[in-house]
Amino acid sequence: MLFDLTFNRVGHAGLAVSLLAPALTVALPNAAHAQIYRPAPRVGVVDRTHRGWWRGRPDFVAYTGPRRGYYFAPGYGYYLPPRGFYSRRWAVGVALPAPMRRYVVVDPMIYGLRLPPAGYRWYYAGDRLVLAAVATGIIVESVLGGW
Secondary structure, three states: OOEEEEEOOOOOOEEEOOOOOOOOOOOOOOOOOEEEEOOOOOOOOOOOOOOOOOOOOHHHHOOOOOOOOOOEOOEEEOOOOOOHHHHHHOOOOOOOOOHHHEEOOOOHHHOOOOOOOOOOEEEEOOOEEEEOOOOOOEEEEEEEEOO
């Protein structure tokens, strides 16, 4: 272990510990060594079956309800789609415009979606989540009521 004396914002000294080994071991009186158990990270799937499921989620802090002419992308906020694309039906085979490919779904597993294959991403598109090719924007899967 490496110990380092650090200072926080108000100038108080604190002790920071850096672990040099991949697993932390602790010497116990009755056992030679015991490893500390580290649980695997949990994947929390959003239950979208009840009304207002999004309330209290940090990605929806800016959400105040539907706005005519605008889409909302969690974590990004409201955005104006390109002219002629508002209220468009985002179906398989349609190309997602390049400006709308900025609104990437960071963690699709939260929405119960599978991880995208190489060369594809999940995007927010109006009231849908769409899986589209990164290079062309062609939609290969569209999920209604994405959020």
